[in-house]
Amino acid sequence: MDRLSNNPDYELLEEDIGTEDEAVYVASQWRLIWWKFRRHRLAVASGIVLLIIYTLAIFCEFISPYDPTARNVMLTHAPPQRLRFVDSEGNFSLRPFVYGYKREIDPNTLRRTYSIDTSQKYPIYFLHRGTPYKFWGVWETDLHLFGVQDGYVHLLGTDRLGRDMLSRILYGARISTSIGLVGVALSFVLGVIIGGFSGYFGGWFDSIVQRLIEILRSIPTIPLWMGLSAALPPHWPQVRVYFGITIILSLIGWTQLARVVRSRFLSLRDEDFVTAARLCGASRFRIVVRHMVPSFLSYIIASITLAIPSMILGETSLSFLGLGLQAPAISWGVLLQEAQNVRTIALSPWLLLPGVMVFITVLAFNFFGDGLRDAADPYAR
Amino acid sequence: MKRESVLLEVKDLVKHFPIRKGFLKRVVGQVKAVDGVSFTIGEGEVLGLVGESGCGKTTVGRCILRAIDPTSGQLVFYSNNGLVDLAALSEDQLRPLRAEMQMIFQDPYSSLNPRMTTKDIIAEPLVCIAGMKKKEAEERVAELMRLVGLRPEYMRRYPHAFSGGQRQRIGIARALALNPRLIVCDESVSALDVSIQAQILNLLQDLQEQLHLTYLFISHDLSVVEHISDRVAVMYVGKLVEVADTEELYSQPRHPYTERLLAAVPVADPKVKRGRHQLKGEVADPANPPPGCLFHPRCSYAQDICAAKQPELQNVGKDGKEHFVACHFARELELQGVQAG
Ligand SMILES: Nc1ncnc2c1ncn2[C@@H]1O[C@H](COP(=O)(O)OP(=O)(O)OP(=O)(O)O)[C@@H](O)[C@H]1O
Numbered sequence: 001m002d003r004l005s006n007n008p009d010y011e012l013l014e015e016d017i018g019t020e021d022e023a024v025y026v027a028s029q030w031r032l033i034w035w036k037f038r039r040h041r042l043a044v045a046s047g048i049v050l051l052i053i054y055t056l057a058i059f060c061e062f063i064s065p066y067d068p069t070a071r072n073v074m075l076t077h078a079p080p081q082r083l084r085f086v087d088s089e090g091n092f093s094l095r096p097f098v099y100g101y102k103r104e105i106d107p108n109t110l111r112r113t114y115s116i117d118t119s120q121k122y123p124i125y126f127l128h129r130g131t132p133y134k135f136w137g138v139w140e141t142d143l144h145l146f147g148v149q150d151g152y153v154h155l156l157g158t159d160r161l162g163r164d165m166l167s168r169i170l171y172g173a174r175i176s177t178s179i180g181l182v183g184v185a186l187s188f189v190l191g192v193i194i195g196g197f198s199g200y201f202g203g204w205f206d207s208i209v210q211r212l213i214e215i216l217r218s219i220p221t222i223p224l225w226m227g228l229s230a231a232l233p234p235h236w237p238q239v240r241v242y243f244g245i246t247i248i249l250s251l252i253g254w255t256q257l258a259r260v261v262r263s264r265f266l267s268l269r270d271e272d273f274v275t276a277a278r279l280c281g282a283s284r285f286r287i288v289v290r291h292m293v294p295s296f297l298s299y300i301i302a303s304i305t306l307a308i309p310s311m312i313l314g315e316t317s318l319s320f321l322g323l324g325l326q327a328p329a330i331s332w333g334v335l336l337q338e339a340q341n342v343r344t345i346a347l348s349p350w351l352l353l354p355g356v357m358v359f360i361t362v363l364a365f366n367f368f369g370d371g372l373r374d375a376a377d378p379y380a381r
Numbered sequence: 382m383k384r385e386s387v388l389l390e391v392k393d394l395v396k397h398f399p400i401r402k403g404f405l406k407r408v409v410g411q412v413k414a415v416d417g418v419s420f421t422i423g424e425g426e427v428l429g430l431v432g433e434s435g436c437g438k439t440t441v442g443r444c445i446l447r448a449i450d451p452t453s454g455q456l457v458f459y460s461n462n463g464l465v466d467l468a469a470l471s472e473d474q475l476r477p478l479r480a481e482m483q484m485i486f487q488d489p490y491s492s493l494n495p496r497m498t499t500k501d502i503i504a505e506p507l508v509c510i511a512g513m514k515k516k517e518a519e520e521r522v523a524e525l526m527r528l529v530g531l532r533p534e535y536m537r538r539y540p541h542a543f544s545g546g547q548r549q550r551i552g553i554a555r556a557l558a559l560n561p562r563l564i565v566c567d568e569s570v571s572a573l574d575v576s577i578q579a580q581i582l583n584l585l586q587d588l589q590e591q592l593h594l595t596y597l598f599i600s601h602d603l604s605v606v607e608h609i610s611d612r613v614a615v616m617y618v619g620k621l622v623e624v625a626d627t628e629e630l631y632s633q634p635r636h637p638y639t640e641r642l643l644a645a646v647p648v649a650d651p652k653v654k655r656g657r658h659q660l661k662g663e664v665a666d667p668a669n670p671p672p673g674c675l676f677h678p679r680c681s682y683a684q685d686i687c688a689a690k691q692p693e694l695q696n697v698g699k700d701g702k703e704h705f706v707a708c709h710f711a712r713e714l715e716l717q718g719v720q721a722g
């Protein structure tokens with residue numbers, strides 16, 4: 001042993017190691033992925049956007065100034081109010097405020113028009129005690145992020161019944177963004193189990209699964225979704241419809257994941273390091289859990305991320321067409337469905353803001369997922 | 382020193398890969414990757430296994446270690462706990478035996494899991510077979526790393542921190558972890574730079590002498606095999622065509638295929654005349670082998686009988702030496718070898 005440790009190769013080894021940064025040498029897969037991902041500016045920015053959107057969705061009751069179903073009949077189709085720090089006389093105040101509206105009704109067309117009324121000044125208070133609600137349906141409280149003592153604040157305007165659009169969009173975010181996650185979680189479970197079995201054991205099971213996937217994927221998605229959601233009983237409670245829709249959405253979603261998992265399993269099964277693990281006496285379970293799953297987990301996470309937008313779009317389209325969730329449920333799709341006429345677009349364009357939210361979320365997921373996918377294999381040579 | 386006692390006896394090893402086609406994956410033929418191979422390896426011996434690409438060398442090595450399941454045949458292994466037929470054991474029965482037989486792979490990149498630290502890679506057999514605890518395993522890993530010429534301080538590094546040659550040392554350390562007796566080296570130096578090849582080859586040779594290891598050394602590089610092997614087996618399309626002591630096989634080959642292989646070896650010294658018989662023609666298709674002697678379509682000495690009858694592997698050695706050849710004209714032909722050097 002001594003003879004070996006003193007041989008010239010050993011000297012040589014010391015020389016060509018130790019010149020570079022030790023941190024890189026001991027960096028785990030996840031650290032390398034993070035380093036690679038970090039360089040992808042757009043993806044990082046998208047990640048932050050998503051973080052914000054999900055924070056808003058999670059705390060929507062607290063962040064919304066109003067109950068999303070509360071109506072202000074005197075203030076229907078009101079445009080967004082501007083947040084101000086300087087009043088009409090040029091006085092600056094640190095506390096932001098909004099001006100109220102003066103409502104006029106055109107005697108000919110009976111159309112309401114709103115003009116800013118500088119005599120009504122409503123200062124905004126933070127951590128304001130407003131309408132009571134149950135946070136996550138559990139804790140009773142009346143604390144809101146912000147609100148006004150008297151008057152009203154509708155930063156994103158109101159809809160045809162005078163409901164606060166900001167509150168509605170925030171509540172809608174909870175359903176629309178979570179439907180993507182739940183749907184993907186379902187797809188993930190189905191995809192990983194079925195794809196894993198298919199790839200690891202192969203044989204007739206694999207053949208059947210592959211044919212099934214091909215059939216499922218050759219059906220155009222939108223008509224399939226429409227057909228299936230039309231079949232949901234109309235008297236179902238909202239929660240059940242919600243889960244019905246997610247299941248319908250993940251019916252297609254799992255196929256893609258199953259394919260990814262299967263092909264990874266197939267290629268990994270014949271990798272030398274897996275053979276080596278087997279020759280080292282590793283059990284089947286250990287090989288799958290210690291060697292195979294860590295090797296493709298990052299790919300799975302990337303494909304999951306890329307699968308979420310189509311779920312969100314799926315929910316939005318179905319609800320928009322009146323086949324998914326329906327009022328009184330609040331999702332971005334439902335909100336868009338309510339905004340569904342030409343008059344709205346011309347006269348109350350702020351009612352289309354849920355569509356902007358869908359757009360931003362989907363785009364952010366796509367950029368984020370692209371970044372993840374590029375970073376998923378930090379060992380690419 | 383060699384052939385004191387037998388360690389492994391391969392008897393009539395066969396491995397056919399089914400060719401499947403179509404929707405129902407029906408079997409439409411068989412790739413006869415290994416088709417009736419028999420040989421023995423003595424304790425402490427290095428047996429070289431050579432042949433062109435695709436002739437089944439890797440398949441033999443993997444069957445012996447049961448990385449793949451042989452179609453038929455026996456693999457009699459003289460283990461520490463007595464005689465076993467490796468081919469007949471289940472995966473669970475094999476596990477304890479895996480301590481005694483290991484593999485050193487060709488590709489130092491794909492054979493190490495990039496997501497595990499060097500320590501975890503080398504400790505894999507310690508944990509899986511010997512059931513060692515972390516602390517215990519770590520000490521052994523450090524010892525092994527020193528043994529193969531790596532600094533134990535680097536055990537927390539991932540494989541990406543190392544060069545090809547260093548990675549191969551990690552692979553060697555892993556193979557040595559539980560003091561194996563038999564090691565299958567499948568092209569273990571072929572993927573490395575020429576300068577590194579010599580280092581790793583010397584390491585393998587040192588370890589073999591020091592730890593009294595037995596190697597099945599698979600390579601298509603005849604000069605590497607000549608350097609390290611006591612005996613050499615030549616394989617062609619799933620069958621052995623010649624087995625003899627290294628020196629004898631290189632200087633007096635008895636099979637036309639061996640002669641051609643030797644003649645095709647590039648020589649550094651231009652004054653030495655070699656390469657009269659270049660290796661021409663395609664290797665026969667193992668899914669559809671020719672009748673008679675598998676080599677006859679490429680053999681310049683072929684006669685009628687070669688296309689009709691398959692020659693058996695027979696001992697033609699003189700003075701009590703063993704020299705097995707599968708050729709109808711093994712005793713008649715005067716073939717040219719190379720000077721040992
Ligand atoms: N898993 C497999 N399925 C089908 N055929 C296979 C499989 N593995 C090997 N073969 C075939 O078996 C034959 C022998 O392959 P093998 O890898 O043993 O050759 P080899 O002598 O090691 O070649 P090389 O020098 O290229 O490594 C080849 O024709 C190959 O195509």
Ligand SMILES: [Mg+2]
Pocket residue numbers: 438439440567568
């Ligand atoms: Mg090979």
